[in-house]
Structure formats: C-alpha cells, structure tokens
Amino acid sequence: MRIDVNVFLGAYPYRRVPGTSPEAVLRAMERVGIDEAWVTHLPGLFWQAPPEGNAWLYEATARERRFQPVPAVHPGLPGWEAVLAEARARGAPVVRCDPTYCGLDPAGAEMRGLAAACGAAGLPLLLAVRLEDARQRHPNDRAAEVPAAAVRALVRSDADVRLVVTHADRAFVEEVHFGSTPEEAARIWWDICWIWGPPEDHLKTLLHTVGVERFVFGTGQPLRIPENSVSKLDLLELAPQQRAAIESENARRGLLH
C-alpha cells in the first residue's frame, strides 16, 4: 500500500506541465505503484479565493476512489470556518493552506486561528514550503517560501494541531524538528519529495536522526515526476515495516483519525 499525500490536479499557471488531468494522474499512479493520492486543486492555490476550487475537487474525488480531497482553506476570507467544516463533513484527510500564496503571514493571526480550528476539528493542516525550485520560478511567481520559523510557531500555537509539511529539505526539517519539543515534533509529518538521497544521503540521515515515524510518502506530482520519491526509497536499506510506515502507515495512523 502506497499513499501519496502530495498530489495536484489541474493546470499550473507558470509553465506547461503535462499530465495534470485526473486521468493522467491516475495513469502516473499506476505507473509507479501508488494506490491512493491526496489531491489538491492546483489552479485554485493561485486564486484570490482558493476554496473556490474545492467544489471541482470534491467532484473529481467523488468519481475516483483512489483520490482523497485536500481542500484549500483561506483563513483570511470570511466564512473560512464553513470551508473547514465542509472538509470535515466530506471526509477530507487533511486541509491545506499555502499562506504566502494567500498573502498571509505564515505565522500570523489568521494562520494561528486556522491551526487552532484544525486542532479542534481533528483535521491535520498541510502546508507546502515551496512548489518549485526558487531558481526556476516564473519572474511573476514571487510568493515567499514558507519559513521554518513559521512551522515552529504554528505547531506551538495550538496543542492539538497536526501539521503535514511538504517540499521541505533536510535543513528545514532539522531546524523545525530540533527547534521543537518532542511533543511538538510528534505532531509534524514531513513528506519526502524534496529530501535528497545518495550520495548526500539526507533522507537516510533524517530517518536516523528524526525518526522513520515522522515521514510520509509524497511526490508533488505532476509538478514533479513521481518516480523520484519511489527511487529514493528504493535506494535505502529499509526493513519492510519501515518502508510500510513511510509509504502508508504513518499517514494512516498519524493523520487519519
């Protein structure tokens, strides 16, 4: 069983990306052996009101059992609490907010309010540190990357909030993990898509220092080819239970309750 917690559907505004339709993403999942994908409506992330993409997302995921919706919440917009409530009612495994694309302070009052509400609702909050390498972003794609300090602040802001952080590299993970109490760190899960394999062996190091239990399988597809996350696991010497933890069990046990 392999659950990809970091998948997008729909067109990317800043460059042509093939394979963004639900059908194409399903084919990519079959190609690399992904059984379930937690999907975000990609165009909506760049809209004034990202939740306006959620209706399409719910329709798309209702048609395909292998998709689970990751609806967007914008805590700076009136009515966001209803968006969160709908996500919970529809069984979304997590909700997401990309604060810098919303023009929000990543650790400001709106985000802290969302973190508290997610904690109360029992819904993990997903944030992407970045979507693309900063060196290649479109000249008009100027939203800042989410800083590690913001993740530390958010996890401290509410005792019940659980965070899923995608597209973080080794330094980011270490800064947050070792800058948090063990209790705080235990409420953060990291997807592996941006963490380097050999010869730098960042993922191997993190699994040893931070712990296997903190990592979940994510690819960032179709913005990134999903073969990468599979390859970096294939290059590790993992016991079957460790691999299963990363590929599905950490998400199931830590996030789906």
Next chain:
Amino acid sequence: MLIDVHAHFYHDRSPRADWRERNASRLAAGEQIGITIHVASILGSWGRASPTYFPSPADLPYGNDALLALAREHPNRVRGYVTVNPNYTTHALGEIVRCLGAGMIGIKLAASRRATDPLLDPICEIARERGVPVLQHVWQHRRRDWPGQEASDGAELCALAGRHPKVRFILGHIGGGGAWQHSLAALRAAPNVFVDLSGSGVDGGLLESCLAAVGVERLLWGSDITMDTGWAKLRYLTHLLSPDEVELVKWKTAVGVFPRGAFPSD
C-alpha cells in the same frame, strides 16, 4: 550499460569530514542503479582553500590527482574530467595535457569564466585536438550574476559551441536549477551541444521538453549530487522511449561523445 556523465567525488582536503562516506555512497548507489561508469570531476578543494567555482591553480592539481587515484582504484567504475580554471590559461592547458595523458577523458569547466569569453577558446582548441568533450556547468537562464560563480547559461554555452563547431560540449545538469526552457530553446540550433539530464530537478515536463527540443540523440544520462533524481528520470524515460532509444541515453550516445576507448564497450 549505464554511463553517468556528471558525477563528483571528494577528497581529504575538501571541507567535508564525511568525504569518504560520500564517495562510498555514490559507488554503492551506483551499484544499485546499475551505473557502469561514473565520469566524474573534482572542483579543486571544494571551497576549502579556494572557491568551488573559482578553484586556484594550487588546488586544481590536488583535486585532479585525487580523481586519478580514484580511477586507478576503480578502473572499471570511474573515469575523470580534468577540471581547470580558464583564468589561468597556461596552467589550465598544462593540467589538461597532464591529466588527459594520465587517462582522463574530458574537460570540466565550472563557473570561473563566462562561456562567451575568449579565454575559453584555447581550452576548446585543445579539446578539439585531443577529441575530448567539454562539460560546462550551466545555470539555466541566468538572469543575473549569482554569488560564488561566474555562471554561464545555455545561450552563452551555445555561443561558445558555435565558435568551436568541432568540439562536443555537454550542457551541465539541465535539472540543476534555473529555467530549463531557456536552455532548450537555445540548444535547438547547436548540434554539437549535448544535454546532461542530471540535477535535483525532476520537473514534470522536463524530459518531454528535452526530447522535443534536441531529440533523443543529444541526451546524456547523469546524476550530479542527487542520484535519486537521476534514477527517477531514467525510470521515467523508459516510459517515454523505446528500448533502443533508452540505450542511447544510457550509454550509446556517450560512447560517441567521449574519445574512443574511454569505456569498456569501445
């Protein structure tokens, strides 16, 4: 057979205490991926005694010698590019002659001098004479100068390649950062420039765009400092290409780019 045209190793005078582990990790991962030959370079002291992209004449021979030693230690696994700094013409030419004579098979230009600069011409001329390729570190669409390097982009490399049409150039790490569409657009009209697929970038659409821009015949497989991304791109290519075309990217094209006898298949 699988040839990695863009590999690196470290040595005891680099800043990294873990240099042996990194070298061992590359070789071990290479075994798993199926890499037959790592064609590698060492950029001077990797920043310890002189900047990585501006290696000093004092540091370059030590790095090149360390690589030659690795090639002797792993004669069936490791080949070398001789790394030079074009700002020191006499030293660079001497180092090229010395290291090619010792068995290296290409020239590595990092980012010590812009590719459009005439100081690169004597290096390209000796590459032509000796029949070896030039691997140029490239920042895809360099919109400004970045600290620590005098990087070149694809258009600048193509200008150099246009001045030296009989030299085979390798555009370094198309997935190594920057807007690769810019490089690919420049490469269409530069038949003597090959695209090295290495780099941490695994963008959806990258490989399709490479194929559309230069065709499968000008693609070379490589990893640079992230072997997982290299393997991922190779795996995806098997879904985009026929088996014969995959063999081109894996090794057959590289055999034609490097001098005859560089690899066991020759």
